[in-house]
Amino acid sequence: MARNTMCFAPRISNSDVCQPAVSEEELQHWGECILLSDSTAVLHRDGTVTRRAHNITALYANESLAHWDEVYRFYDRQTALHKIQTANVYLPDGSVRKAKKVVQPYGQTAVNFYPLRPGVTVELEEQQDYFIPDRIAACLWGQEYFQFSIPCRRLRYTVAVAEPFTLHYRLHLTDLEPQTWKHGSYQVYQWDLHDLPGYETDDGTPHPREVLPWVDLTTLASWEPINRFYLNDLEPPEKTPSQIQKLSTELIQEEQTEEEKIFTAYKYASEDVRYGRHPNELTLEKTREVGSMLEDMRGDCKDKSSLLVSLLRHLGIKSSIAILLTRMNGSAALLPGARFDHAIVSVTTSSGERLWLDPAGGPVTFKDIPFNDQGTQALLLNREGGELTTIPEGGPEKHQINRVCKGILADDCSYQFTSEVTTSGDTAMEFRLKYVNRNEDYTTLTLEKELASSWTGARIEAPRFLNLKEISEPVRYSCRTTLDQWARQIEEIILFRIPWIGSMQTAGLINVQKRNSALQTPSPIRFTDSHRIQIPSEFSGYGLPYEHHFECKWGRYQATVRDEDSLLICERQVDHLGGIVFQDEYPAFKEYWESCTRADALDIVLMKH
Numbered sequence: 095m096a097r098n099t100m101c102f103a104p105r106i107s108n109s110d111v112c113q114p115a116v117s118e119e120e121l122q123h124w125g126e127c128i129l130l131s132d133s134t135a136v137l138h139r140d141g142t143v144t145r146r147a148h149n150i151t152a153l154y155a156n157e158s159l160a161h162w163d164e165v166y167r168f169y170d171r172q173t174a175l176h177k178i179q180t181a182n183v184y185l186p187d188g189s190v191r192k193a194k195k196v197v198q199p200y201g202q203t204a205v206n207f208y209p210l211r212p213g214v215t216v217e218l219e220e221q222q223d224y225f226i227p228d229r230i231a232a233c234l235w236g237q238e239y240f241q242f243s244i245p246c247r248r249l250r251y252t253v254a255v256a257e258p259f260t261l262h263y264r265l266h267l268t269d270l271e272p273q274t275w276k277h278g279s280y281q282v283y284q285w286d287l288h289d290l291p292g293y294e295t296d297d298g299t300p301h302p303r304e305v306l307p308w309v310d311l312t313t314l315a316s317w318e319p320i321n322r323f324y325l326n327d328l329e330p331p332e333k334t335p336s337q338i339q340k341l342s343t344e345l346i347q348e349e350q351t352e353e354e355k356i357f358t359a360y361k362y363a364s365e366d367v368r369y370g371r372h373p374n375e376l377t378l379e380k381t382r383e384v385g386s387m388l389e390d391m392r393g394d395c396k397d398k399s400s401l402l403v404s405l406l407r408h409l410g411i412k413s414s415i416a417i418l419l420t421r422m423n424g425s426a427a428l429l430p431g432a433r434f435d436h437a438i439v440s441v442t443t444s445s446g447e448r449l450w451l452d453p454a455g456g457p458v459t460f461k462d463i464p465f466n467d468q469g470t471q472a473l474l475l476n477r478e479g480g481e482l483t484t485i486p487e488g489g490p491e492k493h494q495i496n497r498v499c500k501g502i503l504a505d506d507c508s509y510q511f512t513s514e515v516t517t518s519g520d521t522a523m524e525f526r527l528k529y530v531n532r533n534e535d536y537t538t539l540t541l542e543k544e545l546a547s548s549w550t551g552a553r554i555e556a557p558r559f560l561n562l563k564e565i566s567e568p569v570r571y572s573c574r575t576t577l578d579q580w581a582r583q584i585e586e587i588i589l590f591r592i593p594w595i596g597s598m599q600t601a602g603l604i605n606v607q608k609r610n611s612a613l614q615t616p617s618p619i620r621f622t623d624s625h626r627i628q629i630p631s632e633f634s635g636y637g638l639p640y641e642h643h644f645e646c647k648w649g650r651y652q653a654t655v656r657d658e659d660s661l662l663i664c665e666r667q668v669d670h671l672g673g674i675v676f677q678d679e680y681p682a683f684k685e686y687w688e689s690c691t692r693a694d695a696l697d698i699v700l701m702k703h
Contacts, residue, residue, distance in 0.1 A: 103252040125155030128246040139256040141232025180219035231319040235312035235431030268307030294610040298603040303424030314430035321480030330404035363402040363453035395454035457526035490620035493519030507581040522569040586702035596621035625664040636699040
């Protein structure tokens with residue numbers, strides 16, 4: 095039977111929120127408007143949970159209408175009951191149509207809202223009662239945003255927790271404390287907000303957890319139940335399987351140092367074992383049996399991490415699986431709950447140094463981890479209750495593109511130069527992902543296209559990687575580049591622009607004069623560039639040397655140009671530091687970026703003696 099939750103949050107009817115009607119101008123601006131978002135979560139004394147949600151939305155844009163054509167709900171009939179209590183379409187003429195509910199096999203319900211057209215309002219009220227406690231523990235956790243990307247006329251969020259459970263909550267980017275009261279054996283918490291403005295979003299807007307107000311909550315007092323649950327699913331067997339022992343004998347040499355042993359094991363788990371699972375194992379939550387994994391040489395992040403930990407422990411090297419929620423989901427520290435989407439490995443060397451290794455992150459250079467893992471909260475699984483920590487964030491020096499060039503500015507104003515480029519971090523990983531399993535012809539052709547795309551009319555010759563397959567060191571490549579008519583000669587003056595790598599441009603999102611939402615800046619990366627350019631002997635630099643230096647909380651820029659004995663010596667370093675630019679900070683960031691762009695595009699003046 096469905097449990098009654100109205101005693102915690104009495105029902106709000108459509109008539110309570112539908113007046114005054116949303117103006118067509120507002121609907122045209124936002125595409126839709128939420129009239130009511132009413133959610134209730136109840137943890138009962140027996141450890142089971144009831145969730146009720148009541149949503150009323152005025153629709154206008156095509157994509158908003160399409161979202162409501164058919165709404166699906168899934169539930170396990172053996173463990174839960176799901177009820178659609180109200181499903182209506184309110185037409186502009188005042189008439190009401192009931193949505194069609196189609197109960198399908200295996201606990202699936204489809205709700206068809208019809209007819210839909212600009213100006214209609216849809217209402218969906220539903221409740222799900224769980225018959226058994228969560229598989230991790232008798233508990234409740236979750237989050238609720240207090241602002242959305244579209245306006246909301248009324249938002250009510252209610253949480254009721256029965257004795258002996260206790261709710262813990264943490265507010266983010268808000269100080270909105272809830273109303274609280276006792277209802278029998280339940281402690282009730284409620285946020286009731288009105289007339290919330292929409293938050294404009296675009297491709298540059300950070301994750302909502304970084305910029306919108308929200309509350310995180312849980313009834314778990316510690317991470318111990320989470321650690322215990324995942325330890326049971328992911329931890330390698332205490333007794334090393336015979337397959338791992340045999341594999342270790344084949345891979346590892348006794349005379350290898352500790353670091354060499356760690357590298358050999360990491361290289362095997364990262365490169366030799368490909369990422370993925372057979373479709374019939376995609377929903378399997380436990381790690382794959384090691385024999386099956388070594389037979390088809392395939393596994394996902396938890397499989398690869400478990401394999402690497404098993405190998406390292408067999409070698410007497412302290413290691414453990416670390417579970418985390420990757421950076422794409424925001425970097426806020428969360429309260430205890432099963433909110434993870436990735437598994438990596440933490441290794442502690444005999445000297446006490448901690449290494450983070452991601453065998454499923456792609457062909458990452460040894461001792462590097464993808465930026466998507468950095469700065470995130472991680473739970474290290476162990477039999478002592480787990481260890482909650484934060485993975486260090488490396489900064490731009492961990493993700494570098496370093497180029498050294500030697501060239502000649504010819505009399506016909508073409509610039510020809512050879513370059514050797516060294517890349518590390520995510521940039522090195524991206525090169526390996528694209529080229530490590532390709533033959534030389536494909537690599538040459540594709541790399542030539544990639545490098546030529548940076549400059550109009552560029553001719554790239556002899557592009558080649560010097561150590562693409564060596565994941566023990568950064569990726570290096572070299573090439574020859576010709577830029578025809580790159581300079582301009584006006585009588586006895588030559589105007590020459592330096593083709594910096596990673597040249598900055600005021601394009602796209604940075605062109606607008608102001609923003610109504612925060613902006614996610616580029617991920618941390620460092621560009622260092624050096625050119626030694628032979629110029630025509632009868633010319634020399636005018637107004638040299640010069641130096642540009644700009645700095646803000648999101649980046650650093652430094653460039654110098656000088657001439658020495660018919661040589662232009664050009665050096666530049668740009669650090670993108672990452673981070674978020676909030677609306678009031680945008681003018682400062684825009685000014686910094688535009689200054690860097692102008693410095694990159696500046697002409698060097700060469701004058702005839």
